[in-house]
Amino acid sequence: MVILGVDPGIATVGFGVISADHGKYQALEYGAITTHPQLLLEERLALIYDKLTAIITRHKPDCMAIEELFFNKNAKTAVDVCQGRGVILLAAKKQNIDIYEYTPLQIKSSVVGYGRAEKQQIIYMTKLLLKLDKDPKPDDTADALAVAICHASHAMSGVFR
Numbered sequence: 001m002v003i004l005g006v007d008p009g010i011a012t013v014g015f016g017v018i019s020a021d022h023g024k025y026q027a028l029e030y031g032a033i034t035t036h037p038q039l040l041l042e043e044r045l046a047l048i049y050d051k052l053t054a055i056i057t058r059h060k061p062d063c064m065a066i067e068e069l070f071f072n073k074n075a076k077t078a079v080d081v082c083q084g085r086g087v088i089l090l091a092a093k094k095q096n097i098d099i100y101e102y103t104p105l106q107i108k109s110s111v112v113g114y115g116r117a118e119k120q121q122i123i124y125m126t127k128l129l130l131k132l133d134k135d136p137k138p139d140d141t142a143d144a145l146a147v148a149i150c151h152a153s154h155a156m157s158g159v160f161r
Contacts, residue, residue: 001155002028004061004097005148006052007140008069008085010077011035013048014140017059018130020152027130028059030141041080045087052091063098065151067107067143102150107143110150122146 001021007014016030033051035044056064069078069085092099105115111129112121123135123142129149136142 001063001152002059002061003148003151003155004056004059004064004092005144005146005151006064006066006088007143007147008066008081008088009140010041010044010048010080010084011037012138012140013052013084013088014138014142014144015052015055016136016141016145016148017055017061018145018148018152020149020155023156025130025149025152027132027145029055030136030145032138032141041083045083048084049087049091052088053095056091056095056097061097063100063151064092065100065102065147067147068101068103070104100151100154102147102154106154107146107150110153111146 002017002019005016011034013033015033017028019026019028033048035047066088069081089099108117108122109115111125119139126142126145127135130145136145
């Protein structure tokens with residue numbers, strides 16, 4: 001199974017494409033889509049859509065796993081990130097890819113075994129599970145890979161959402 005994991009955002013969208021086969025994971029491509037804050041919001045959204053669509057076209061994932069959003073601070077940032085998330089969902093839907101959503105608690109529990117894990121623990125376990133030579137950077141990339149691993153784990157167990 002090929003899974004596209006996404007950590008949504010507007011300035012930085014983390015992505016990670018992995019293959020998962022009976023509990024063995026391999027990173028196919030990972031990184032971040034970045035947009036410049038000086039661009040108009042609609043230009044940033046178009047850039048995210050186009051780059052994510054190119055990744056989907058390149059890897060033809062079986063599904064996309066995306067982190068659910070949680071905000072407790074800046075409402076303006078929350079609205080922009082939600083719009084970015086909408087564009088990400090649209091890109092997957094337009095390519096007829098099934099979409100699965102996971103909370104940060106579910107992701108941390110699946111990857112680290114502890115729902116309140118720290119960022120460095122996520123990075124360490126993601127690196128270990130995917131047998132990467134170095135830490136995936138930026139943090140959004142590690143988060144996206146963790147979302148993909150989380151979905152692979154849920155798919156193997158037959159538990160979704």
